[in-house]
Amino acid sequence: MRAEIIESIRQKAFLGLIIILLTATGLVFTAIGTLGINHLHGRLLDFSTKYQDEHIFHLYDPFNSEEILRSFLNESDAVERLMRFHERLENNPYFRYLDLNSQSIYIQDYSGPEKFVKGYEDGRADLNKPVDINGNLYRPVKGMQFSELVFTTFKPSLHSGRYFLSSEYHYQEDQPIPLILGSEYQGIYSLGDQLNIYFLGLQSRAQVIGFFNKDSYVFINGDIGYLDRQMVMPSLEFAFPALGTPIPDYLFAFYHVKTSGYVISKDLNADEVQVLINQFCRECRLTGWQIEGSHVNNLDILNLESHEFFISFLIISVVVFIFTFINIVLSLSLKIKNNLHTYAIHLISGATPSDIKKVIAAEIAFYLIIANILAASFAYLKFAYIGFNPTPLVISIIIGVLSLIYPFHQINQLNISMYLRGKR
Amino acid sequence: MRFKEFTSEEYTMSALFAAVAFLSLIFAGYISDTYYKEKLSQGYYGSNTVYIKVNDPSKQLDQKSLYAGIKDAIIFQELAGERVRAVFFRGDIEPPPLLKGRFFQEDDFFRGKKLVVIGNAYNPIVTERKGHDYIIINQEEYEVIGYLGGNEISKLDYMLMVNADAIDPGYGGVYAIDGNSKQNIAAAAQLLKNQVEKAGGSYLVIEREPRGIKRLMKNEHANALLFFVLISTFLLSSVAVNLSLYEKTKREIAIQRLLGFSSKTIVGQILRDYIFLAHVGFFLGLSVALFLVSYNKIHLSNSLAVIASYFVVILFGLLVIILPTMQALHNQTRELLSE
Numbered sequence: 107m108r109a110e111i112i113e114s115i116r117q118k119a120f121l122g123l124i125i126i127l128l129t130a131t132g133l134v135f136t137a138i139g140t141l142g143i144n145h146l147h148g149r150l151l152d153f154s155t156k157y158q159d160e161h162i163f164h165l166y167d168p169f170n171s172e173e174i175l176r177s178f179l180n181e182s183d184a185v186e187r188l189m190r191f192h193e194r195l196e197n198n199p200y201f202r203y204l205d206l207n208s209q210s211i212y213i214q215d216y217s218g219p220e221k222f223v224k225g226y227e228d229g230r231a232d233l234n235k236p237v238d239i240n241g242n243l244y245r246p247v248k249g250m251q252f253s254e255l256v257f258t259t260f261k262p263s264l265h266s267g268r269y270f271l272s273s274e275y276h277y278q279e280d281q282p283i284p285l286i287l288g289s290e291y292q293g294i295y296s297l298g299d300q301l302n303i304y305f306l307g308l309q310s311r312a313q314v315i316g317f318f319n320k321d322s323y324v325f326i327n328g329d330i331g332y333l334d335r336q337m338v339m340p341s342l343e344f345a346f347p348a349l350g351t352p353i354p355d356y357l358f359a360f361y362h363v364k365t366s367g368y369v370i371s372k373d374l375n376a377d378e379v380q381v382l383i384n385q386f387c388r389e390c391r392l393t394g395w396q397i398e399g400s401h402v403n404n405l406d407i408l409n410l411e412s413h414e415f416f417i418s419f420l421i422i423s424v425v426v427f428i429f430t431f432i433n434i435v436l437s438l439s440l441k442i443k444n445n446l447h448t449y450a451i452h453l454i455s456g457a458t459p460s461d462i463k464k465v466i467a468a469e470i471a472f473y474l475i476i477a478n479i480l481a482a483s484f485a486y487l488k489f490a491y492i493g494f495n496p497t498p499l500v501i502s503i504i505i506g507v508l509s510l511i512y513p514f515h516q517i518n519q520l521n522i523s524m525y526l527r528g529k530r
Numbered sequence: 531m532r533f534k535e536f537t538s539e540e541y542t543m544s545a546l547f548a549a550v551a552f553l554s555l556i557f558a559g560y561i562s563d564t565y566y567k568e569k570l571s572q573g574y575y576g577s578n579t580v581y582i583k584v585n586d587p588s589k590q591l592d593q594k595s596l597y598a599g600i601k602d603a604i605i606f607q608e609l610a611g612e613r614v615r616a617v618f619f620r621g622d623i624e625p626p627p628l629l630k631g632r633f634f635q636e637d638d639f640f641r642g643k644k645l646v647v648i649g650n651a652y653n654p655i656v657t658e659r660k661g662h663d664y665i666i667i668n669q670e671e672y673e674v675i676g677y678l679g680g681n682e683i684s685k686l687d688y689m690l691m692v693n694a695d696a697i698d699p700g701y702g703g704v705y706a707i708d709g710n711s712k713q714n715i716a717a718a719a720q721l722l723k724n725q726v727e728k729a730g731g732s733y734l735v736i737e738r739e740p741r742g743i744k745r746l747m748k749n750e751h752a753n754a755l756l757f758f759v760l761i762s763t764f765l766l767s768s769v770a771v772n773l774s775l776y777e778k779t780k781r782e783i784a785i786q787r788l789l790g791f792s793s794k795t796i797v798g799q800i801l802r803d804y805i806f807l808a809h810v811g812f813f814l815g816l817s818v819a820l821f822l823v824s825y826n827k828i829h830l831s832n833s834l835a836v837i838a839s840y841f842v843v844i845l846f847g848l849l850v851i852i853l854p855t856m857q858a859l860h861n862q863t864r865e866l867l868s869e
Contacts, residue, residue, distance in 0.1 A: 406682045429550075
């Protein structure tokens with residue numbers, strides 16, 4: 107039997123090659139599609155764990171004029187109340203509070219590319235020239251401040267280095283502030299590099315502890331905030347100065363920024379969140395913090411895009427499947443037709459139609475196995491993907507079974523005497 | 531012209547032509563949709579948009595000369611970030627989607643008009659008078675000619691665009707140059723740079739970070755592979771159909787030869803049949819696609835995609851028909867009959 111199968115495969119081998127390549131192409135298409143859909147699904151899941159079905163509100167402080175700010179700072183325990191308000195926001199049973207901000211970080215003797223400088227994208231980098239701070243020149247670069255919850259919410263991945271440790275969110279004077287840099291900073295700074303920074307009135311040392319992967323992002327200001335050109339530091343927390351010691355100026359600046367983050371809630375609507383904010387304000391003897399919806403528009407576009415991809419892919423898949431299938435059957439029938447003469451001789455020599463059908467089935471199985479191996483190798487080489495994907499296998503079996511119908515019909519109809527007389 | 535009676539194999543071939551047309555249309559529609567959404571997600575700036583920061587010119591740029599020089603390009607001047615823009619263009623450009631009204635036309639520029647196209651967010655400040663909408667910008671009245679936006683919420687809803695000559699452009703600022711091709715964008719950017727130098731200023735090309743969904747979706751690679759697989763399927767299928775057709779055609783050609791038909795007549799007959807089948811297939815594929823469009827299941831990009839898909843079908847058909855025909859014509863009649 108093995109010899110017959112090999113002989114059958116070797117006859118019109120070019121057609122066999124076409125069948126293998128066509129099947130493999132169809133299977134690669136399935137593999138790409140399955141991976142593509144899995145990828146999209148993964149991305150969407152990624153978003154849904156972040157924001158889908160959740161209400162997002164941006165918290166705004168009331169300091170919209172110099173007078174209001176001065177008047178607040180003149181109150182005796184203003185900073186302490188602000189710090190209590192922040193603690194209340196972070197530790198409440200009603201909603202999640204994202205301490206996420208975008209404040210530039212001043213770097214001493216910055217000599218890197220302009221694209222990192224604050225305002226570059228808007229053509230205002232030249233307005234942010236180096237400034238003299240205590241005898242040294244500092245230049246502001248784009249910066250963001252993340253609390254631990256920002257990392258657990260958006261899960262920006264690292265290319266190298268490490269995330270901030272829990273202890274590093276608490277400012278310690280003798281320790282450098284850790285920095286995680288966007289992917290475009292690679293080659294400009296290295297892990298372990300130390301920088302002198304000035305941030306919201308605080309002069310400190312900082313150390314590069316990691317680099318984000320390319321295209322890492324968070325959602326900020328109702329948009330996707332890519333991190334490639336950002337310098338990210340922890341949103342620092344401070345212990346309130348001991349009684350009698352002076353309150354540093356930077357403390358207000360830090361907590362002013364830290365109380366302008368984002369509220370995320372599944373169940374609460376805007377009115378309910380505002381009521382809670384008002385309550386927290388009252389508890390801390392503050393007034394005027396307001397929330398505003400911060401819907402990420404691009405998420406809608408993203409959802410639409412993935413929906414379009416899904417529909418288009420589904421339609422293309424069905425048509426490609428039919429298209430490929432017709433061509434496989436066409437090639438197969440041609441191959442069987444060319445082999446009919448040999449089959450007729452086998453039948454005369456004592457083989458039964460069932461034996462011939464087995465040879466044909468084995469031949470088709472051979473093509474499908476080779477096609478599957480080719481498709482799997484391609485998927486592995488192109489996507490570094492290897493794993494059990496049942497879809498191509500199921501499709502192979504369907505193609506195999508369906509493509510047997512016509513050749514079996516041809517064998518059943520085979521009239522040996524006519525055929526051997528040369529009539530086809 | 532009389533067509534012969536077609537066999538089931540030829541109808542199968544017509545179905546394959548239909549599939550090729552349909553797949554080309556769907557794929558073109560999907561790619562065009564991806565491009566549109568990418569543009570939408572970054573404030574209707576394209577992936578090839580060039581951003582130029584103009585510094586310190588001693589006089590205003592001669593925008594009228596700039597307008598006269600550009601071709602198939604659109605120039606935006608950002609007046610208050612990307613949301614408020616002055617605009618002018620010449621030639622064929624891709625206007626943003628509108629909910630109603632119209633986008634600017636070439637004869638709107640430098641004719642003393644004060645026109646504006648706005649997003650939904652500005653609706654509350656629109657006043658209506660004698661069937662026309664107006665808004666006030668810097669104490670001056672502008673006629674609202676169009677409302678920006680699509681089916682989805684996007685940055686367009688917060689945008690405002692005025693015709694560039696209607697507003698004092700100031701001396702510097704950020705210009706964004708877009709167009710239908712990189713060449714047209716580069717040519718318009720060069721003209722702008724020349725104008726800046728003429729006005730005694732300097733410029734800086736800003737490498738603005740792309741902010742669209744493309745970076746997030748990362749589906750470009752998958753799309754390219756999808757395209758490659760589709761092309762491979764078409765080519766391999768054309769070989770399969772080609773071989774199948776050769777088996778059928780060779781006897782037919784041999785008999786026609788025995789009957790005294792010239793090669794020219796035989797080729798003419800085959801081409802006529804093929805053209806008929808290709809067109810039946812193409813219009814069938816197009817009809818199915820249009821049917822799905824009517825149910826909002828898919829989008830077709832534009833008439834160019836239809837024309838492109840037509841040529842894909844014809845090319846596929848040529849691969850399928852011409853090669854076996856030439857092969858059959860090249861062989862001796864005796865060989866064709868005995869094979």
